[in-house]
Amino acid sequence: MRSILPILMRKEITQFRRSKVLPRLVVMMPIMLVLIMPLVTQMDIKNISVVVLDEDRSLLSTRIESHLANSDYFRTQESAYDYNQAVELMDQGHVDLIVSIPAHFERDMRNGHGQPISLTANAVNATKGGQGIQYATQTIISAVTEIAAESGLIVDPTSNSSSSLITIQNRYNPTGNYRHFMLPALMIIVLLLVCTFLPLLNIMTEKEHGTIEQINVTPVSRWEFVLAKLIPYWLLALVLIGLAMLLAWAVYGLVPAGNPLQIFLGAFLFSLCMSGFSVTIANISNTMQQAIFVLFFFVIQFMLLSGLFTPISSMPIWAQWLTYAFPPRYVINIFRSVYLKGTLLTELWFDYTMLTVLAAFFYTLATFTYKKQN
Amino acid sequence: MEKSPIISVRDLTKQFGSFTAVDHISFDVYRGEIFGFLGANGAGKTTAMRMLCGLSFPTAGTGTVVGYDVRTQSELIKRHIGYMSQRFSLYEDLTVAENMALYGGIYGMSQSDIQQRISELLTKLQFADHKDDLVSSLPLGWKQKLAFMVATIHRPELVFLDEPTGGVDPITRRQFWDLIRATAAEGTTIFVTTHYMDEAEFCNRITMMVDGVIRALDTPANLRKQYHADTMEQVFYTLAREAKRGD
Numbered sequence: 198m199r200s201i202l203p204i205l206m207r208k209e210i211t212q213f214r215r216s217k218v219l220p221r222l223v224v225m226m227p228i229m230l231v232l233i234m235p236l237v238t239q240m241d242i243k244n245i246s247v248v249v250l251d252e253d254r255s256l257l258s259t260r261i262e263s264h265l266a267n268s269d270y271f272r273t274q275e276s277a278y279d280y281n282q283a284v285e286l287m288d289q290g291h292v293d294l295i296v297s298i299p300a301h302f303e304r305d306m307r308n309g310h311g312q313p314i315s316l317t318a319n320a321v322n323a324t325k326g327g328q329g330i331q332y333a334t335q336t337i338i339s340a341v342t343e344i345a346a347e348s349g350l351i352v353d354p355t356s357n358s359s360s361s362l363i364t365i366q367n368r369y370n371p372t373g374n375y376r377h378f379m380l381p382a383l384m385i386i387v388l389l390l391v392c393t394f395l396p397l398l399n400i401m402t403e404k405e406h407g408t409i410e411q412i413n414v415t416p417v418s419r420w421e422f423v424l425a426k427l428i429p430y431w432l433l434a435l436v437l438i439g440l441a442m443l444l445a446w447a448v449y450g451l452v453p454a455g456n457p458l459q460i461f462l463g464a465f466l467f468s469l470c471m472s473g474f475s476v477t478i479a480n481i482s483n484t485m486q487q488a489i490f491v492l493f494f495f496v497i498q499f500m501l502l503s504g505l506f507t508p509i510s511s512m513p514i515w516a517q518w519l520t521y522a523f524p525p526r527y528v529i530n531i532f533r534s535v536y537l538k539g540t541l542l543t544e545l546w547f548d549y550t551m552l553t554v555l556a557a558f559f560y561t562l563a564t565f566t567y568k569k570q571n
Numbered sequence: 572m573e574k575s576p577i578i579s580v581r582d583l584t585k586q587f588g589s590f591t592a593v594d595h596i597s598f599d600v601y602r603g604e605i606f607g608f609l610g611a612n613g614a615g616k617t618t619a620m621r622m623l624c625g626l627s628f629p630t631a632g633t634g635t636v637v638g639y640d641v642r643t644q645s646e647l648i649k650r651h652i653g654y655m656s657q658r659f660s661l662y663e664d665l666t667v668a669e670n671m672a673l674y675g676g677i678y679g680m681s682q683s684d685i686q687q688r689i690s691e692l693l694t695k696l697q698f699a700d701h702k703d704d705l706v707s708s709l710p711l712g713w714k715q716k717l718a719f720m721v722a723t724i725h726r727p728e729l730v731f732l733d734e735p736t737g738g739v740d741p742i743t744r745r746q747f748w749d750l751i752r753a754t755a756a757e758g759t760t761i762f763v764t765t766h767y768m769d770e771a772e773f774c775n776r777i778t779m780m781v782d783g784v785i786r787a788l789d790t791p792a793n794l795r796k797q798y799h800a801d802t803m804e805q806v807f808y809t810l811a812r813e814a815k816r817g818d
Contacts, residue, residue, distance in 0.1 A: 204676035208665065215664045407658040414624050414654040415677045416646060570628050570645055 201417060205425030209399075213429065223391060223433065227441040230383045232448060235376040242328040247271045247294045248283045255303035261314075261340040265296065270332045284317070293319045294329045296337070306341070377451055381532035382505045384441045385525060388464055389499065391434050392471035393492055399426055400479035401488045419567045427472045434468040435461060454539030462542075463531035466552035470524040473559030480566035499525045527552050577602045577729050577760045578623060580634030580641070585618050585627060592618040594783035595632065600762060602728075605755050607774030608764040611811045615783040616764045617657065620731055623762070624654050637728050650678070653722035653730040657737065659714050661721060663707035667698070670706060671721055678725035685724075692720040695753070712743035716750060723754055730754070732763040736770065748773050768803040777803075779810045786810050 213219060247265055251258045266273045275292050277283035286292040299312040316333055320326035400423075403409040412422055438461065445451045453460055475492060482488035500506070502516065503525035509517055520526040527548035534540035542549070578600035585593040593615040600606045610616045621627035623636050625645025634641040637651040661670045668689055675685035693699040696716055706714065715735055722730055732751070736744045748770065755761050763774070771777050772791050779787040779794075787794055787810060791803055798806045 201677055201679070204673065208662070208669075208673050211669065212662065212664050406663070407656060407660040408662055410626065410656055410658075411654070411660040412677075413626055414649055414652070415674070416650045416679075417677050418646075570625055 200421075202421055202425050202428075205417070205422060206428060209426055209429050219395070223395075223437070224440075226390065227384070227387045227437050228444065230387055231380065231441050231444040234383050235379050235449070242325045242332075243270055245271050245293045245325065245329045245332070246275055246291060247273055247296060247329075247333065248275050248277050248286065248292050249273065250277065250280060250283060250295065250297040252300040253298045253302040257303040257306070257341065257344045258298045260344055261296070261298065261337050264336045264340040265333070268332070268336055270329075271336075287317070287319050290319075293325060294333060296333060303344075376449055377537060378533070380445050380449065380451055381536040382529050384438055384445075384464075385467070385503075385505070385528055385532060386500070387437050387441060388434050388467055388528075389471060389496060389525065391437060392430055392468045393475040393496060394489075395430055395433075396426055396472050397475045397479050397488055397492055398485075400476065401482065401485045404479070404483075405485055413569045419569050420564070423476055423563070423567065427476070430472060431465065431468045435464060438464045451536070453536045455535035455541065457535075459535045459542055459545070460532060462549070463528050463535075463552070466549065466556055467524055467528040469556035470552060470559055473556060473563045474524075476563040477559060477566050480563065480568075499523050502526070504529050521551070524552060524555050527555075575602050576600060578606075578634070578636050578762070580623070581632060583619065583622060583632035583634050583641075584630050585615075585622060586630040591783055593622070596780075596783075596785050597632075598778060598785060598788055600760065602760055603755065603758055604775040605751065605761045605763065605773065607771050607777035608762065608780070609766075609768075609771055609777055609807065610764075610780035611814055611816075612766075613816050614780040614811075614814070616780055617733055619780070620733055620762070620764060623648075624652060624731055625649055651728050653725070653727040655718050655722040655730070655732045655735055657733040659711075659718060661706050661714070661718055664705065666703050666705055667693070667709075667717060668702045670717075671724055674721050675724050680725060688724055688726075692724065695750070696720055712739050712746075715739055716743070716747060719747070719750060719754075723759065727759065729760045729762065732761065734764050734766065736765065736767065744770070768807055771803045771807075779807070781810055781814050782816050786813070 249262050249265060251262060262273075265271050271294075275286055277286055277292075277295075280295070280297060283292060283295045283297075287295065295315075295317040297315045297317070299314070302312070302314065305312065314337060316330050318326035318330050400409070403412075442453070442457065442460070474495070478492050478495075479488055482491060502512075502520045502523055503509075504520065505525065509520050509526065512520070531545055531548050534545060576599040578598075580599075581597045582595040583593060583597070584591065584595050596615075596619060608616050608620065618627060622629050622641060623634070625636075625641065625648050628645075629641060636648045639645075639647040639651075641648065662673070665673065671689045671692065672685050675688060680688070689702070690699065693702060698713070698717070701709070701713075706717070709717065719730075719732065719735060722732075735751075736747050739747065744767070751761055751763070752773070763770075765771065774791065776788065776790050777794065778785050787797075787806070789797065794806050795801065795803065798809050800806045800809065
């Protein structure tokens with residue numbers, strides 16, 4: 198008997214094309230994620246409200262103030278006449294950072310001793326506080342260096358060690374651009390949604406309409422039936438990744454530092470994992486609501502425990518172990534490494550192997566849970 | 572009519588936990604007959620039918636359908652039977668012809684055979700003009716007739732119809748039975764469940780299931796005689812009244 202896979206696949210593709218919502222939504226998804234999400238998931242902190250307490254009133258302190266005022270990161274609307282009042286403003290939440298420049302700061306700096314500038318940050322939002330201090334330090338250093346250069350003064354790096362201490366270098370992502378870090382990960386969200394929700398909705402619709410029962414009384418083997426459903430989604434996933442990569446290049450100029458085929462291989466293995474997982478959930482669910490809720494539960498865990506938003510290395514040890522069981526961890530590592538560092542296939546062997554192992558695992562699970570006869 | 576059985580079951584039983592849906596039923600269905608399967612709601616008709624089609628695995632008992640064992644060869648049985656479920660189950664978002672071609676393809680028919688069969692069946696239905704209509708746009712009566720035709724696309728030896736005329740108007744019901752008889756006349760065996768006693772009269776033989784067991788099995792005429800009834804309706808009342816199970 199000739200294979201009926203093409204016949205079943207044609208049915209799936211016709212049904213997908215006739216759907217009013219799905220094709221449009223599926224194309225919209227990578228566009229939304231690539232164009233809009235990098236802007237809103239930005240972790241660069243802006244609009245830090247800063248108060249400068251200038252007791253020095255020197256050329257240098259004025260320069261520091263104007264540097265802060267001209268920076269994108271700071272707002273300098275608030276002012277205070279002394280430290281206590283500034284702290285009060287911080288208590289009320291109007292001020293995030295206090296820069297206090299002690300009297301005779303410029304003179305003392307030339308002599309190579311004296312009181313340093315003190316920075317006080319509101320660390321309720323730890324990220325904002327930390328970033329604020331970092332930006333302020335950099336701004337102050339640049340003002341100091343500027344003045345030093347203008348007046349031919351040599352700032353001794355040993356006596357005033359801040360400049361040598363705080364120069365920060367961002368490796369692999371030279372501009373420290375958060376988008377370049379997020380984009381490869383956002384592409385994975387496209388894959389995650391397309392390869393879990395679409396097969397799940399498809400199978401549950403067939404279950405609820407009773408059409409799957411009609412198929413179950415035919416000689417179609419369960420794997421032909423499921424494969425015919427999944428193959429189109431695998432291909433769709435690869436097309437969408439291609440589209441997302443093109444957009445990332447066109448809009449942000451971001452191209453993989455490594456071989457793009459490695460991205461596609463990772464995407465493909467990940468699609469296998471996720472669709473096997475979603476078929477398993479569809480098999481054990483009785484209603485659409487149940488299936489969607491269960492899938493949602495897992496998708497949220499997948500996103501949070503994948504290193505997508507927060508680095509895995511800063512998770513508690515037990516949570517780090519947990520991430521090894523979830524496929525997104527590997528594919529995110531692959532995408533980021535290939536995109537930003539150009540890591541080779543052989544260096545990422547562990548991630549590719551684990552994705553293959555998990556794909557095999559989910560397929561075995563899906564086979565055991567699919568029942569044509571009960 | 573030649574008396575070779577196409578379905579032959581002995582003590583077929585299906586239990587769901589402690590509930591026995593079908594309790595040791597035994598019967599034969601002969602090739603070419605229209606076999607009616609009657610019983611109140613919950614009597615176990617659909618469960619029995621699902622075991623014969625290979626959708627449900629029997630808890631106990633033995634049986635063969637089209638010569639294959641219901642316990643071990645259900646996938647072989649599926650090549651030779653047609654099935655029309657109680658719930659309409661064609662793809663609503665495919666056209667009439669696409670649905671037919673899909674099932675033709677699933678049963679391994681060649682492209683030319685499928686095309687020939689589609690025009691043959693649509694002519695029989697007088698429905699050729701609606702070949703490219705989406706199934707979702709059809710009224711229920713047409714959907715049911717179409718589902719029956721799709722169930723016979725691969726010229727099966729045996730077709731199972733589970734309450735095929737539920738919710739259908741009397742004229743369409745009559746047309747539907749004309750189709751059943753025409754199909755039976757071509758040599759296809761029909762196994763049909765129904766609630767309509769006038770339809771029972773169209774069957775060659777009928778069984779009455781009550782609470783998971785077979786209470787009667789004979790021709791409609793013999794059953795009327797046996798229960799001293801004028802109509803099948805009275806036979807049904809006499810037997811179904813014994814039922815302990817509710818709806």
